[in-house]
Amino acid sequence: MNNFIYENKTKVIFGKGGAKEYLRYLLEGYGETVMLAYGGGSIQKNGVYDEITAILTAAGKTVVEFPGIMPNPTYAKVQEGAKLARDNGVDFILAVGGGSVIDCCKIVAAQAVLDEDIWELEMDKHGTPARFLPMGSIVTVSGTGSEMNNGAVITNEEKKIKCGMLGAANDFALLDPSYTMSVPFTQVLSGAFDTLSHAMETYFGKPHDCNNLSDDLSEAVMRSVIANTRRLLAEPDSYEARSELMWASSMAENGILKIGKVTDFQCHQMEHQLGAYTDCNHGAGLAALHPVLYRHIYKEAAPKFKRFATRVWGIDPAGKSDEKVAAAGVEALADFIREIGLPASLREMGIPEDTDLAAIANSTNLTAGCCKKLSREEVLQIFQEAF
C-alpha cells in the first residue's frame, strides 16, 4: 500500500424522505440567506422544488434562486452565480440536482469569496482557493459522485476547455434514491456508466499489483454497478437498484477507492474535450470511448486487464493466454454498453460527421499514462475509431 492522506468531511444522509426529516437541522448554524441552485427546471415539475422551498421557508431562510445550470456547466455560469451570491450576501449554497449543478456550485462557492478570477488562479497560476462559501447538496441524479469530493468539471466555452477544478466540498449531501424516479431513464443509465468509469479509471491506475485492498473494493463497486444496472433494466422502478447505484456513485468518488493509487483518468480527459467541442452527454461519451481506449492499452497492462476480465466480468481464463483473457474483458465491457443501450460510437451519440476530431485530440490532456503513455496521434486515432 502506497503512502496516502485521506480525509472526507461530507456528512451523507441517505434514503427516502431525508430532506423532509433532516434538511432543516442541517441548515442550522449557517446564515439566513440561502442560494437555491438548480438546473433546467425538472425539480419544479417533480415536486422537489416545492418540497425544498417549503422547508427553507419554514426554517426562516431568505432564498436567492440560481436556476438554469446547464449540463456541462460553463465558466460564464459560474461567474453569474458568484455575482448573484455576492450581490445578495449569500451565506450558504444549496445545490439541488446532479453533478452539473453541484460542480457549478462548488466553483461558485470559491469565486464568490475570491477577488481574483478563479480560472486564472487555478489554471494559469496553479493555485488553489483558500476559502469557500459553505455548501450542501441534494442529489437528484447520481453518477458523478460530485457530492462527496471537492472536484468540479467546468467548461470554458471561450477557450474550448472542459476540465477539472478544485472547489468547495459539501458540508452535507442528501441522497434520496426516490428523487431519481422522475429522471429520464437514459440519464440514469449514463450516470451508472459514469460510476463504472470512475471505478475503472481508478482501478487501472497504479500500482497494478494484484494485492491491493483499494482494487478489491473497486471490483466490488464495479460488480455492483453492473448487476444493479441490469436489474434496473428489468425493473426500471426498483428502489433497491436505484439506491445501490446511488451509493455506488458516491463510493466511487469519496476517495476510498483511490487510496494508495495514482490515476490518470485518461478516458475522462478525452471525454472532457469531446464535451467541450460538442456539449455531449458525459456518460454517453465515456461509453463510446472506453472500449476503444482499452483496446489500445490492454496489452501493456495485460495482468491487470486479465484480473478485470475474470473478477469483474466472470471470464473463464481456462485454456486462454493472459492477453486473450484481457481482451475478452474489454469486449465484455463493450457488450455491456450495447446491452444497456448506451451509444457504442460517437456517431450513435449524434456527434456531427464534420466534428474537428483533430482539434479535440490536440486539446486533450495527455497524462503520464498508468497503463500506456498515449501520443497525440494515438488519441486522434482512438477518437476516429470511436466514431
Added chain:
Amino acid sequence: MNNFIYENKTKVIFGKGGAKEYLRYLLEGYGETVMLAYGGGSIQKNGVYDEITAILTAAGKTVVEFPGIMPNPTYAKVQEGAKLARDNGVDFILAVGGGSVIDCCKIVAAQAVLDEDIWELEMDKHGTPARFLPMGSIVTVSGTGSEMNNGAVITNEEKKIKCGMLGAANDFALLDPSYTMSVPFTQVLSGAFDTLSHAMETYFGKPHDCNNLSDDLSEAVMRSVIANTRRLLAEPDSYEARSELMWASSMAENGILKIGKVTDFQCHQMEHQLGAYTDCNHGAGLAALHPVLYRHIYKEAAPKFKRFATRVWGIDPAGKSDEKVAAAGVEALADFIREIGLPASLREMGIPEDTDLAAIANSTNLTAGCCKKLSREEVLQIFQEAF
C-alpha cells in the same frame, strides 16, 4: 439499501515516516499541553517514544505523560487519565499504541471535561457525552480499527463488565505500518483476526439480501485480510502485507462497511465478557469463539453463510446443498484459525479450567440476533463447546 447517515471526520495519514513528516503540522492549532498516552513501554524500546517526544519538544509542546495503559483498559485507568488531564490543563491527547491505548484515551477525552461519572452517564442514564478534549492517535498495532471510529471498549473491573462506550473520535490517525514490525507476531495475527471478525460481524448483520454494496465491500476486506495474513506468515517482515492489514483494519471500522446494515456483534459481546472475567487477549478470544458460534447459527441464515463460503473461502458449491456449503464455510474459517496458529479453544488460550462460564454467559449482552436470537442457555453451551 437501507437509509443511513454517515460521517467520519478523522484525517488519516498512512505510511512509513508519517509522524516525522506530518505530526508537527497536525498539532498546530491545539493548545500547548499534550498528554502523551501509551501502554506498557514497548514504544520506549523500539524508538517510537523518542521519535514522538522529539517532535513534540521541537513543536514547543509541554508533555504530560500517561503511561501504563493495559490491554483491556480499565475504568479505573480512565479515571486516572482524566484526573491527570484535568490537573495538568491538558489541551490535546495523543494516543500512541493499539486499540487499548486509543480506546482508553477516547473515554479519558470525555471524562476530562465532564463533571459527572462517564460510566453512570452512558451505562445508567444511556446518555452520551457532549464534549471531548481533542485527540489524535499514532497507531503501532492494528486490528481494532479504533483509530477511525468513536467507540471504545472499557473494562469495569469492579462490575466485571467489559463493554463498548461512546467516546471521542480522533481528529487524526497516523498509521505507520513499519511501527508494527517490533510488535510480537502473535499480536499482529490476533489483530488481523480482530479485523476479520469486524468484517464478519458486519456482514452477518441485516439485511441478508445478497444485493448490497456494503456486503460486497466486506467480502473484499475479508479476502484481503485472509490473503495478507497468509502472506505475513510466509514473509513476517513484509511491509506490503502489514500495510494492507493495517488499512484493512481501519476500513473494517471506519463505518463504510456498516452502511445500511444493522449488526449485533454477538461474538464480540461474548468475547467481551470472557475478557472481563479472564483478561484474555481479544483477537484470540474471538478466534476461539467464532467458529463455535457460527456452528450454532448458520442454519438460520444458510443463504448468507453459503455466500460467505463461496465468495470468501472459495468453496465450490457444486453438488452440495446450501446448508452443506454454508457449513463448509464455517469449517474453512476454523481451519484458517488453526493454520495461522491462533487458539482454537479457550483451553488453548490458557483459560483456567475452573473459570465460571455460567457467570460469563449470564453477564453476556444478548442481542436481537441478526442470524439467530440466542438464549442464555445456548450462549453457555457455546462457551462450553469452545473450551
